[in-house]
Amino acid sequence: xxxxxxxxxxxxxxxxxxxxxxxxxxxxxxxxxxxxxxxxxxxxxxxxxxxxxxxxxxxxxxxxxxxxxxxxxxxxxxxxxxxxxxxxxxxxxxxxxxxxxxxxxxxxxxxxxxxxxxxxxxxxxxxxxxxxxxxxxxxxxxxxxxxxxxxxxxxxxxxxxxxxxxxxxxxxxxxxxxxxxxxxxxxxxxxxxxxxxxxxxxxxxxxxxxxxxxxxxxxxxxxxxxxxxxxxxxxxxxxxxxxxxxxxxxxxxxxxxxxxxxxxxxxxxxxxxxxxxx
Amino acid sequence: xxxxxxxxxxxxxxxxxxxxxxxxxxxxxxxxxxxxxxxxxxxxxxxxxxxxxxxxxxxxxxxxxxxxxxxxxxxxxxxxxxxxxxxxxxxxxxxxxxxxxxxxxxxxxxxxxxxxxxxxxxxxxxxxxxxxxxxxxxxxxxxxxxxxxxx
Numbered sequence: 001x002x003x004x005x006x007x008x009x010x011x012x013x014x015x016x017x018x019x020x021x022x023x024x025x026x027x028x029x030x031x032x033x034x035x036x037x038x039x040x041x042x043x044x045x046x047x048x049x050x051x052x053x054x055x056x057x058x059x060x061x062x063x064x065x066x067x068x069x070x071x072x073x074x075x076x077x078x079x080x081x082x083x084x085x086x087x088x089x090x091x092x093x094x095x096x097x098x099x100x101x102x103x104x105x106x107x108x109x110x111x112x113x114x115x116x117x118x119x120x121x122x123x124x125x126x127x128x129x130x131x132x133x134x135x136x137x138x139x140x141x142x143x144x145x146x147x148x149x150x151x152x153x154x155x156x157x158x159x160x161x162x163x164x165x166x167x168x169x170x171x172x173x174x175x176x177x178x179x180x181x182x183x184x185x186x187x188x189x190x191x192x193x194x195x196x197x198x199x200x201x202x203x204x205x206x207x208x209x210x211x212x213x214x215x216x217x218x219x220x221x222x223x224x225x226x227x228x229x230x231x232x233x234x235x236x237x238x239x240x241x242x243x244x245x246x247x248x249x250x251x252x253x254x255x256x257x258x259x260x261x262x263x264x265x266x267x268x269x270x271x272x273x274x275x276x277x278x
Numbered sequence: 279x280x281x282x283x284x285x286x287x288x289x290x291x292x293x294x295x296x297x298x299x300x301x302x303x304x305x306x307x308x309x310x311x312x313x314x315x316x317x318x319x320x321x322x323x324x325x326x327x328x329x330x331x332x333x334x335x336x337x338x339x340x341x342x343x344x345x346x347x348x349x350x351x352x353x354x355x356x357x358x359x360x361x362x363x364x365x366x367x368x369x370x371x372x373x374x375x376x377x378x379x380x381x382x383x384x385x386x387x388x389x390x391x392x393x394x395x396x397x398x399x400x401x402x403x404x405x406x407x408x409x410x411x412x413x414x415x416x417x418x419x420x421x422x423x424x425x426x427x428x429x
Contacts, residue, residue, distance in 0.1 A: 185399065186399065187398075187399045187400045188398065188399070188400060188401060188402060188405075189390070189398055189401045189402065189405045189408065189410060190390040190410075191390055191391065191398060192388060192390070196388040197357075197388070200388065201357050201388065204355070204356040204357050205353065205354070205355050205356045205357075206341050206342060206355045206356075206357055207334075207338070207340060207341040207342075207353045207354075207355050208352070208353035211357075240400075240402075241402060244401060244402040244405045245399075245400045245401065245402055246400040246401065246402050246403060
């Protein structure tokens with residue numbers, strides 16, 4: 001028997017279109033605006049034909065929570081961030097609003113991050129903490145703490161509906177390559193890569209979980225599991241622990257590169273934050 | 279049945295004259311996708327093996343394999359092939375090879391190696407140098423899987 005050929009055949013099923021799981025024909029429509037949850041995969045994502053928002057992989061009940069901002073528990077934290085936005089903090093006596101009067105002006109920022117500034121790759125958390133320490137004279141926030149995830153959601157939601165589009169060429173290219181390498185690298189005692197689950201086996205059940213493509217266009221995301229907003233890096237950390245791998249540091253170069261690479265795989269999907277997931 | 283396996287265990291003990299050490303993970307011999315030698319010399323307990331199969335902190339095999347023998351469990355994974363009739367498709371020695379280190383049988387498989395303690399990248403603190411299952415747990419799973427024959 002040719003086992004390899006057999007396995008190759010089995011793997012093929014993994015890249016077929018979404019099958020008959022609940023909720024996958026649903027439309028994500030919020031206040032009359034339909035958000036793009038499915039698109040043709042970008043050319044640089046050579047192993048996928050179509051890309052799908054994680055929203056499509058959730059049950060009808062979970063999906064419904066994201067259809068109305070009054071039902072969406074993530075907005076509790078967005079509202080808190082609105083208060084925080086105009087709160088003076090630090091030695092310079094400034095708030096966010098002192099320099100950025102209208103938070104709406106951040107529309108268009110979320111889908112372009114992370115991006116290269118100088119010689120560094122920066123995520124939204126870096127931009128916020130840079131403002132806090134350099135302009136406000138305030139303490140930096142913890143990468144995945146409540147104040148930070150609330151603020152990244154508030155700034156992110158200004159771009160809701162806009163297509164993800166990070167730059168991956170030029171100065172970003174080496175970071176993107178590094179992120180891609182990490183995406184396909186097997187780690188941990190279970191010896192798995194991101195791609196093993198989220199590229200080769202999405203749309204299948206792994207015990208009680210319906211595997212998605214691991215797209216990050218909905219982050220920070222409200223998870224029913226822990227009833228709070230979750231940062232992208234905290235989710236990476238959770239995945240690594242699940243496969244018994246020692247996680248990289250939140251805010252470190254590895255996770256930022258991985259964030260860039262995974263964001264690039266979502267090119268064309270709508271920004272959804274604050275999305276609702278399991 | 280129970281008494282019979284007890285006698286077998288006693289016989290193994292007597293034959294070796296002392297408690298035998300399990301085969302170390304690095305000493306397991308693969309030949310043509312099979313591991314003929316038992317890891318412990320003690321016949322596995324299928325009832326224990328069934329627990330290992332579904333235990334989330336043990337083998338958690340059910341996370342990836344639908345198992346018709348466990349209708350009482352609500353969630354069966356779909357990542358790997360169904361387990362029903364597995365003993366009619368594979369010999370005992372092949373099953374042992376697949377559980378110990380499936381990559382020796384199926385190149386590039388997602389399936390973890392359940393009896394390998396080295397060669398990992400960034401194992402989580404507390405799991406360094408550890409196997410997922412003990413040698414006896416592997417033998418228990420093999421014995422359990424051998425009960426799953428096609429009708």
